[in-house]
Amino acid sequence: MLPLEQIARQALEMTDLTSLNETDTEQTIQTLCQQAAAGQTHTAAVCVYPQFIQTAKDALAGSGLSSVKVATVTNFPQGSTDLNxxxxxxxxxxxxxxxxxxxxxxxxxxxAGDESxxxxxxxxxxxxxxxxxxLKVIIESGELADTALIKRAAEICIEGGADFVxxxxxxxxxxxTIEATRVILETIKAxxxxxxxxxxxxxxxxxxAQEYIQLAQAIMGEGWVTPDHFRFGASGLVNDLKNTMGLAPTEQQKSNY
Incomplete structure (x- = not known):
């Protein structure tokens, strides 16, 4: 088993550092982007509302973090049936x-029974x-709850061409949850x-984070668990990962979680 510090680094490199709050401002997002760095490594992405895409890109570039991807959300959070x-x-x-x-x-x-x-x-x-x-597709597994529905949602996403579930x-x-994660990973594997x-x-x-990583490794293989295939969507997690890595956040950073 890897040392916890190494697990923390691996998890951080697979994290989409997220701020999706109604109170977000350009300053909030600029500060978020500064937190994407951790020593010599960084998060996989930052995830922000669409109106902050350019703010995030500019902030990351200004911090020398242009390799950090900018993710955003759509049809969010309700999961409307409005295709257009x-x-x-x-x-x-x-x-x-x-x-x-x-x-x-x-x-x-x-x-309600509509898969189409x-x-x-x-x-x-x-x-x-x-x-x-x-394209990452959010199935809202906690609301689906039923294992069969979670599996079916994942199958539909895969059939439709999703890059991530x-x-x-x-x-x-x-x-x-670990239970939903197992179902989704097994569906992807199949x-x-x-x-x-x-x-x-x-x-x-x-x-x-370690529990999720170990589950993914058990199902998909150790080599699969990389930022190209596995992500965490989180904000507060990054604080604990940095602490584990011996990179305690500043008081200013703590206030932004």
């Missing part, structure tokens, strides 16, 4: 420079991303397709 809205928001995000788009799957429609709208939204949003951005928006009572996985919401400690 989801596609238009995604197209605008890509046009504004997003490297990754996290679109919310219409999970309520799936619960979810598939169409994933397909069309993937087309909107083209070769410019990766993501657990949660972080805006509902139950977000990422598909044989190069689809990644993102666990989002509720993961706050290095020990919790």
């Amino acid at each position: 809205k989801a596609v238009l928001e995604t197209a605008h995000a890509v046009s504004d420079g997003a490297d990754e788009v996290d679109v919310v799957f219409p999970y309520k429609a799936l619960q 709208i979810g598939l169409e939204i994933v397909k069309r949003c993937k087309l909107a991303c083209g070769n410019q951005a990766q 993501k657990t949660s928006t972080g805006k509902v009572p139950v977000n990422a 598909s044989g397709k190069p689809v990644g996985f993102k666990a989002a919401g509720g993961i706050r400690t290095t020990a919790q």
